[in-house]
C-alpha cells in the first residue's frame with residue numbers, strides 16, 4: 001500500500017495544480033487549523049480542507065531580496081494524516097522535519113523567485129527540504 005493516493009478531494013488535491021492552489025488560497029477552501037511557527041519569513045501551519053476535512057501542512061518561506069523589488073517566496077502544501085497533524089500541533093514533530101512526510105506523497109509547490117512575474121505552481125513528489133527564510 002502506498003501513500004500516494006487517498007488524500008483530499010477533487011478541490012484541494014485537484015489534478016491541475018493551479019486549480020488546487022486557488023482552492024487553498026480561498027477563505028472558504030482551506031482554513032488554518034493551527035499555526036505551528038509564525039515568523040515573518042518562515043510560516044508553518046496545519047490547515048484543513050473545508051470540503052473533505054483533509055489536513056495539510058503548509059510551509060511558507062520568504063527570502064528577502066535587497067536588489068529585486070519583490071522578495072522570493074516559496075510555498076509547499078503537503079497532505080498529512082490526522083495523526084501527523086496532531087504530532088505537528090503538539091510539537092512532537094518539528095516543522096523542519098515535515099519534508100520527510102513527503103516521501104511517496106504528492107505536494108503542491110508554489111515557487112515565486114523575485115525576478116519572476118508570477119509564481120510557478122506544480123505538483124511535486126518526494127521528500128522536500130524545509131528551510132527558514134531570512
Ligand SMILES: [Zn+2]
Nearest residue numbers: 009012049052
Ligand atoms: Zn478537500
